[in-house]
Amino acid sequence: MLLTIDLGNTQTVVGLFDGVELAHHWRLSTVRERTADEYRLLLHGLFEQDGVDPERFEGAVISSVVPRATSALSDALRYFVIDGTLVIGPGVKTGMPILIDNPREVGADRIVNAVAARTRYGTPVIVVDFGTSTNFDIVGEDGGYLGGVIGPGLEVSMDALVAATAALRRVELTPPRSVIGKGTVEAIQAGLLYGHAGYVDGIVDRIRAELGNEVRTVATGGLASTIVPHCRTVATVDENLTLDGLRLLFVINKV
DSSP states (O other), X not given: OEEEEXXXXXXXXXXXXETTEEEEEEEEEOOTTOOHHHHHHHHHHHHHHTTOOXXXXXXXXXXXXXHHHHHHHHHHHTTTOTTOEEEOSTTOOOSSOBOSSOGGGSXXXXXXXXXXXXHHHXXXXXXXXXXXXXXXXXXXXXXXXXXXXXXXXXXXXXXXXHHHOSSOOOOOOSOOSSSSOSSXXXXXXXXXXXXXXXXXXXXXXXXXXXXXXXXXXXXESTTHHHHGGGOSSOXXXXXXXXXXXXXXXXXXXXX
C-alpha cells in the first residue's frame, strides 16, 4: 500500500492507496509546530483505529506548502516506511512541461493537481482548489502546465471581514434563504458564498476567453462542495484529486 499526504496551510489530508484504489483517507488540522514524535503517534493512532498494517506500506509521498512541518513529517514517516519518502518539489519527475517564468516557484500541490487532472479528465483542463487560498491551475491542450491564478480562500475572506469590522462576526457557511439577506447573518452568508462563487465564475470565464476554447473545470479542496453548487462554470468535484496526483507521481518517480 502507498501512503500519500497533502500538507496544506490549514488542513493535512492523509490517504492510503491499495493499488489504484483509495482504501482509507483522513483529514487533520495542520499544526506547524508539531514534532516528528507527535506526527508518529498521530499517524499510528489513525492506522490502529482503522486496522491498517504499516508493514504493508510500499512507500510514502508528500506534497507540502508548509516547509517547517515537512521535515518533522518526513522524519516521522521513517518509522513506517523503510525505503524513504518522496517529497514533491524541484527535481521530481512529473512528465509535464512547466511553462511558466520560474518553474521552481510553483507550489507542489498545484503541480500535483495538474498532473492528476490531466490524467483523469484530459486536456485542456482548469483545476480550482478551494483551500486556504483559492487556486486556479491550467493545463493546456498539449498537456503542459500553463500557469494559474491565486486568490484568497473563502474562510480567509471571512476572517478578514470579521477582523476589519467591529460589529460583524463569523457565520456558518451555509446558503441563506435568498441572496437578499433578511438579517446580518444572512447578508454575510450571501456575500461570502455567492460572492466567492461569482469570483470563481469570473476568473474561469476570463481563462476560457484567453485560451479561446471551452475548457473543462474540475474542483477539489476542502471547501469545494460548499462553493461549487453556487458556481456556473464548475460542474465536477473531485475531493481526492490531490491524493491521486501524489499516487501518480510516486509511480512516475519509482520507474
